Amino acid sequence: MTEPRTSADRIALVTGASRGLGAAIKAAGGSATLAPMDIAVDEAMRTLCRGIFDRWGRVDLWVHAAVHAAPLAPTGHLDLKDWEKSVAINARATGVLIPFVEPLLRAAPAGTALFLDDARAGQKFFGAYGATKAAQIALARSWQAETVKTGPRVLIETPAPMPTATRARFFPGEDRSALSPCADEARRLLGLLGA
Numbered sequence: 001m002t003e004p005r006t007s008a009d010r011i012a013l014v015t016g017a018s019r020g021l022g023a024a025i026k027a028a029g030g031s032a033t034l035a036p037m038d039i040a041v042d043e044a045m046r047t048l049c050r051g052i053f054d055r056w057g058r059v060d061l062w063v064h065a066a067v068h069a070a071p072l073a074p075t076g077h078l079d080l081k082d083w084e085k086s087v088a089i090n091a092r093a094t095g096v097l098i099p100f101v102e103p104l105l106r107a108a109p110a111g112t113a114l115f116l117d118d119a120r121a122g123q124k125f126f127g128a129y130g131a132t133k134a135a136q137i138a139l140a141r142s143w144q145a146e147t148v149k150t151g152p153r154v155l156i157e158t159p160a161p162m163p164t165a166t167r168a169r170f171f172p173g174e175d176r177s178a179l180s181p182c183a184d185e186a187r188r189l190l191g192l193l194g195a
Contacts, residue, residue: 011056011108013101015039016066020164021116024186025063039066040088042096049100058107061193063114064094064140067133069166075127083128090132094139102143105152112153112193115140126170157192160185 016022018036035051037044052059068089070082098113105111119133120126137156144154160180161167167179 010060011052011058012061012063013052013059013104014063014065015097016064020065020166021159021162021182021186021189022063022065024182025065025190039093039097040085045093045097045100049104052104053107059101059104059111060108061112061114062101062105063189064097064136065116066093067129067166069169070128072125072129072170073127074125078128086128086132087135090129091135091139094136098139098143102152108152110153111151112155113140113143114189114193115154115156117156117158155193157189159189 012025014022014025016039017025017034035048037048039045066089068082068086070079070086073079101113105113115137117133117137119130119137121130121134123130140154140156144156147154162182162185163176163179164182167174168176
């Protein structure tokens with residue numbers, strides 16, 4: 001799910017706004033236009049970004065929270081279907097979206113992109129998720145280095161552990177009462193952004 005919204009005349013695009021942190025950021029206020037789409041479909045993302053340009057002319061904040069969390073498995077037993085979906089959503093879609101969203105961010109007075117670094121690269125059983133999230137963050141870090149002087153501002157933050165459906169799949173039986181509520185973490189991250 002991808003969602004543009006206005007809040008105090010600012011436009012935010014939240015990719016992955018259907019659950020977890022993305023949904024909590026979406027709920028932070030303002031009005032919302034829902035656009036349920038598959039971020040792995042290039043033409044859908046092109047149409048979305050063109051629609052945002054036609055309607056608002058810019059994006060002040062892009063929060064990229066969309067992710068595919070493949071089931072945990074030993075690397076020697078990766079399921080090909082889950083691997084391909086992880087590559088398509090976590091890595092490839094990011095490489096497609098950055099060129100689509102960058103002009104929208106540049107059109108804003110202080111356009112900012114936020115990526116969430118929870119890659120878990122190298123941890124056992126996190127092969128598909130860890131590798132593809134690490135690729136996503138590598139793209140974000142390169143973009144961040146390239147745009148330091150020209151903008152847009154690219155931020156990479158590590159969110160606090162939250163009681164999301166994805167985390168429950170990764171850590172079944174974990175004491176969820178010790179985790180940060182998604183709404184609290186959304187407020188913290190938006191505070192860092194000055195939003």
